[in-house]
Amino acid sequence: MEKIFGVLSMKHLLLVSVALNVSLILRVIDGSEKEILNSEKVHVCKNMQLFLSSSSSSLFASTGIEAQDGWERVINLDRGDPLMYEKYWQQMGDKTTIVIPGWQSLSYFSNVSNICWFLEPKFAKEVVRLHKVVGNAITKNHHIVVGTGSSQLFKAALYALSANDASKTVYPSITDFVKSGLQGILVHDLAYYWPQYTSISFPANHDLMLFTVSTITGHAGMRIGWAIVKDKEVAKKMTKYIELNTFGVSRDSQLRAAKVLKVVSKSCTEPSSSSEDESFFEFSHHQLATRWKLLRLAVQKSGQFSLPEFSPQNCTFLGREFKPQPAFAWLKCEHQKVNDCESFLRSKNILTRSGKQFGFSSKYVRTSMIIAITIVPIDDQLPKIQCLAKDDELGCQ
Amino acid sequence: MEKIFGVLSMKHLLLVSVALNVSLILRVIDGSEKEILNSEKVHVCKNMQLFLSSSSSSLFASTGIEAQDGWERVINLDRGDPLMYEKYWQQMGDKTTIVIPGWQSLSYFSNVSNICWFLEPKFAKEVVRLHKVVGNAITKNHHIVVGTGSSQLFKAALYALSANDASKTVYPSITDFVKSGLQGILVHDLAYYWPQYTSISFPANHDLMLFTVSTITGHAGMRIGWAIVKDKEVAKKMTKYIELNTFGVSRDSQLRAAKVLKVVSKSCTEPSSSSEDESFFEFSHHQLATRWKLLRLAVQKSGQFSLPEFSPQNCTFLGREFKPQPAFAWLKCEHQKVNDCESFLRSKNILTRSGKQFGFSSKYVRTSMIIAITIVPIDDQLPKIQCLAKDDELGCQ
Numbered sequence: 001m002e003k004i005f006g007v008l009s010m011k012h013l014l015l016v017s018v019a020l021n022v023s024l025i026l027r028v029i030d031g032s033e034k035e036i037l038n039s040e041k042v043h044v045c046k047n048m049q050l051f052l053s054s055s056s057s058s059l060f061a062s063t064g065i066e067a068q069d070g071w072e073r074v075i076n077l078d079r080g081d082p083l084m085y086e087k088y089w090q091q092m093g094d095k096t097t098i099v100i101p102g103w104q105s106l107s108y109f110s111n112v113s114n115i116c117w118f119l120e121p122k123f124a125k126e127v128v129r130l131h132k133v134v135g136n137a138i139t140k141n142h143h144i145v146v147g148t149g150s151s152q153l154f155k156a157a158l159y160a161l162s163a164n165d166a167s168k169t170v171y172p173s174i175t176d177f178v179k180s181g182l183q184g185i186l187v188h189d190l191a192y193y194w195p196q197y198t199s200i201s202f203p204a205n206h207d208l209m210l211f212t213v214s215t216i217t218g219h220a221g222m223r224i225g226w227a228i229v230k231d232k233e234v235a236k237k238m239t240k241y242i243e244l245n246t247f248g249v250s251r252d253s254q255l256r257a258a259k260v261l262k263v264v265s266k267s268c269t270e271p272s273s274s275s276e277d278e279s280f281f282e283f284s285h286h287q288l289a290t291r292w293k294l295l296r297l298a299v300q301k302s303g304q305f306s307l308p309e310f311s312p313q314n315c316t317f318l319g320r321e322f323k324p325q326p327a328f329a330w331l332k333c334e335h336q337k338v339n340d341c342e343s344f345l346r347s348k349n350i351l352t353r354s355g356k357q358f359g360f361s362s363k364y365v366r367t368s369m370i371i372a373i374t375i376v377p378i379d380d381q382l383p384k385i386q387c388l389a390k391d392d393e394l395g396c397q
Numbered sequence: 398m399e400k401i402f403g404v405l406s407m408k409h410l411l412l413v414s415v416a417l418n419v420s421l422i423l424r425v426i427d428g429s430e431k432e433i434l435n436s437e438k439v440h441v442c443k444n445m446q447l448f449l450s451s452s453s454s455s456l457f458a459s460t461g462i463e464a465q466d467g468w469e470r471v472i473n474l475d476r477g478d479p480l481m482y483e484k485y486w487q488q489m490g491d492k493t494t495i496v497i498p499g500w501q502s503l504s505y506f507s508n509v510s511n512i513c514w515f516l517e518p519k520f521a522k523e524v525v526r527l528h529k530v531v532g533n534a535i536t537k538n539h540h541i542v543v544g545t546g547s548s549q550l551f552k553a554a555l556y557a558l559s560a561n562d563a564s565k566t567v568y569p570s571i572t573d574f575v576k577s578g579l580q581g582i583l584v585h586d587l588a589y590y591w592p593q594y595t596s597i598s599f600p601a602n603h604d605l606m607l608f609t610v611s612t613i614t615g616h617a618g619m620r621i622g623w624a625i626v627k628d629k630e631v632a633k634k635m636t637k638y639i640e641l642n643t644f645g646v647s648r649d650s651q652l653r654a655a656k657v658l659k660v661v662s663k664s665c666t667e668p669s670s671s672s673e674d675e676s677f678f679e680f681s682h683h684q685l686a687t688r689w690k691l692l693r694l695a696v697q698k699s700g701q702f703s704l705p706e707f708s709p710q711n712c713t714f715l716g717r718e719f720k721p722q723p724a725f726a727w728l729k730c731e732h733q734k735v736n737d738c739e740s741f742l743r744s745k746n747i748l749t750r751s752g753k754q755f756g757f758s759s760k761y762v763r764t765s766m767i768i769a770i771t772i773v774p775i776d777d778q779l780p781k782i783q784c785l786a787k788d789d790e791l792g793c794q
Contacts, residue, residue: 081504089500096499102657103486103493105618107478108611148545148620148643155642214505221502221648223545245552246545250647251618256497263499 076371078351080327083372085218088283089260096263098256105251115232116145116239118248126261127211127226131203133265134281134317136193138205142228143235146249147242150191150212150225155245157187157208157227160237185234191215191225196284198324199315208234213257215327217264217280218370222253285318288325291369295329306332327370330355333363341365473768475748477724480769482615485680486657493660495653502648512629513636515645516543523658524608524623528600530662531678531714533590535602539625540632543646544639547588547609547622552642554584554605554624557634582631588612588622593681595721596712605631610654612724614661614677615767619650682715685722688766692726703729724767727752730760738762 089096110120124144131137147153161183188206192198194216212225229235242249264280272278299305308330310323331352333341340362342354355364486493507517521541528534544550558580585603589595591613609622626632639646661677669675696702705727707720728749730738737759739751752761 079505081506083503086500086503089498089503092499094498098497098499099494100497100653101486101491101494102489102660103483106480106483106486106615108476108617109478110618148647149645151641152643218503220505221507221645223643223645223647244548246549246620246643248546248618248620250545250620250650252650252653253647256649260499 074349074351076351077367078353080368080370081372082214082218082220082327082370084287084370085284086372088278088280089218091278092263096260098259100252100255105255108248110248110251110254115143115235118239118242118251119144119146120251120254120258122258123224123254123261126258126265129265130216130261131228133268134195134200135203136200136317137190137209137211137228138203139228142230143232145227145229145235145238145242146254147225147227147238148246148249149214149223150189150210152242152245153210153212153225153227153238154187154189156238156241157210157234159241160234161185161187161208185231192327195281195315195317196288197326199313199322200317201313201315207231213260217260219257219260222257223250224253224257281317285322285325288327288369289322292325292329295369299331304333304335306334325369327368329367329369331365331367333365339363471746471748473748474764475750477765477767478769479611479615479617479724479767481684481767482681483769485675485677486615488675489660493657495656497649497652502652505645507645507648507651512540512632513542515636515639515648516541517648517651517655520621520623520651520655520658523655523662526662527613527658528625530665531592531597532600533597533714534587534606534608534625535600536625539627540629542624542626542632542635542639543651544622544624544635545643545646546611546620547586547607549639549642550607550609550622550624550635551584551586553635553638554607554631556638557631558582558584558605582628589724592678592712592714593685594723596710596719597714598710598712604628610657614657616654616657619654620647621650621654678714682719682722685724685766686719689722689726692766696728701730701732703731722766724765725763726766728762728764730762736760 108118110118111124114121114124123146127144128139131139145153145156147156185207188204188209190204190209191212192215193200193204193211197215207230209228210225211228213222214220214225227235227238229238267277267280270277296307299307312321312323314321331341333344338344340354342352342356342362342365345352345365352365352367354362355366356362358366505515507515508521511518511521520543524541525536528536542550542553544553582604585601585606587601587606588609589612590597590601590608594612604627606625607622608625610619611617611622624632624635626635664674664677667674693704696704709718709720711718728738730741735741737751739749739753739759739762742749742762749762749764751759752763753759755763
């Protein structure tokens with residue numbers, strides 16, 4: 001490891017750290033990082049002995065280990081916990097607050113006249129409205145099937161399209177596939193076909209399209225996704241899979257999702273009178289654009305890494321041309337002596353996902369662009385991924 | 398069919414209809430049925446052309462078909478949609494209302510220091526408290542795994558206890574099994590081990606116990622259940638299954654469930670000052686006791702049906718002896734010329750589930766004791782089960 005360490009200078013590592021930790025960079029740039037670092041009461045979880053340095057400069061030099069009570073700081077870019085969006089929802093205040101009385105939604109059934117009997121009508125209405133506002137998918141004459149996140153919908157699609165009993169199918173453990181062709185029907189995962197990630201060039205009109213709330217608004221904890229399905233029989237079979245699997249989908253989360261999607265649609269269609277009413281997609285597009293710009297700048301300066309280049313396309317929704325700015329960046333280690341980029345970065349306390357896991361070269365790693373600051377514990381018995389969130393979310397009350 | 402009809406007189410059928418439709422009976426008895434029948438604006442869903450007679454007497458004589466625009470009225474006792482509890486939650490007013498701001502619970506992760514990383518700490522706390530209050534299960538030194546209803550937890554348990562890859566296992570389509578032994582560990586489904594259904598004789602302390610919110614409080618739409626697991630490795634594997642299956646469980650519903658369970662616990666431990674503060678288990682126990690009493694009376698009068706007899710046991714929670722009063726009643730058709738009780742009742746517009754579906758005799762049917770009024774459409778293309786709920790739940794807004 002010392003040998004590899006010698007390959008890249010401390011300066012390079014520092015640059016990579018800066019480059020990868022785009023979330024931190026942005027927080028410094030917009031001043032909010034200072035707030036975080038000065039507010040240890042909020043961000044230090046005493047019960048769990050997490051720690052966060054109170055010196056901003058040390059964060060950027062933290063390629064070594066800084067341990068305290070069995071914990072060390074790690075920059076986790078492996079998973080895509082979409083906390084980048086939290087700020088927007090805080091800005092929106094009460095607009096997306098939902099109130100659910102105790103006597104509401106007791107029944108298993110949301111809409112018994114629908115093929116998907118557990119689909120909340122209010123949620124379906126807002127899904128249709130949002131696709132119309134953004135212009136990224138056709139919903140007319142299609143069926144909507146709601147799922148507990150896109151992972152369940154993916155399996156429901158496999159079940160519906162497979163000739164064999166899906167309970168005998170070995171499912172892949174990843175959900176971020178692109179296209180899975182079965183029996184002539186393609187499953188289109190359009191989770192990222194939204195204006196913060198890519199240009200909207202046409203309203204998609206495929207046989208089976210998958211979407212999820214987490215990638216649009218960041219509400220991953222809701223576990224709500226949906227499929228837009230042309231064929232009635234496929235929609236019926238997908239519904240049957242979810243019926244057998246979880247006997248429906250949380251009605252509470254569907255109602256909350258409906259409220260959030262409605263606010264997103266309204267932020268796009270009603271002229272904003274203040275920064276609080278900023279269009280959701282303008283906000284999130286801007287956030288990602290800045291992160292990508294900084295990442296490219298740092299990678300360029302390092303001279304040891306590279307990123308894929310994209311061509312600009314016109315976006316019918318934002319009304320301008322821009323290059324794709326994906327939620328995950330594929331970083332390539334260009335140095336000839338480093339073949340396993342993931343292990344190398346891991347030794348520097350930067351977690352990423354190796355290209356190997358996607359059937360590709362280990363010279364590449366996948367890094368998340370939508371996370372917040374993350375911390376992981378050393379203890380093997382605990383999960384390796386830690387999100388620095390509010391204390392109560394980390395179990396410290 | 399005419400032949401069979403001749404076997405039992407109209408009087409008998411009328412009695413059976415009265416007996417089975419215990420929900421309606423009770424509503425008449427406590428006066429709320431009158432409210433329902435007089436408030437057609439609320440309960441008649443115009444868009445769907447459902448209908449409900451405004452004459453209460455005709456409901457009890459409705460063993461024939463009354464069709465209107467392709468719909469007919471059917472008494473559905475097949476499934477256990479637990480709407481019986483709705484009244485209690487209406488009584489409780491704002492006490493169980495939950496408010497969730499838009500910026501809350503964005504992350505996938507609820508508690509990264511826990512084996513079950515998607516378990517909300519507040520929910521876990523209320524689960525532990527409720528078991529302690531009721532005295533029906535030991536939680537100390539056990540692990541809690543939350544699931545999207547008990548159906549998902551059942552499969553997670555199979556996955557955790559099976560030597561083979563659970564993705565290759567053919568799952569049974571029913572979830573209300575009693576005990577499934579795999580590799581020496583028994584799965585105890587204790588969904589009904591609550592004081593409204595059966596005497597609490599001891600705190601259960603098994604290797605793997607399953608519970609679900611729907612059977613306790615009636616909040617089936619939340620899709621929240623939990624497992625109490627002794628072995629750490631089993632808890633880890635169950636968590637892994639749910640991670641692969643739905644990547645967690647709705648955080649919104651867990652938070653709502655926490656609030657509801659807290660109110661249940663408090664209603665049991667704090668002395669009631671008014672009927673609004675009535676102990677939840679006293680209320681629900683009383684409701685079921687009345688239903689069972691009426692059902693037994695009607696069955697006895699009919700002379701053509703029978704019900705199982707139960708022995709009374711002392712309940713440590715309610716502090717008195719009582720006979721079990723299950724959420725489902727097993728009704729046996731005693732007439733020697735009727736071998737298929739389900740078909741016979743179906744021809745009279747009463748839906749039940751045949752004993753055959755449980756590997757038993759077709760002379761028996763399972764009938765739900767916790768439903769509200771239900772209606773089904775004739776049209777085969779629509780789902781067969783209809784719950785008469787509020788208009789917005791039926792898609793009529």
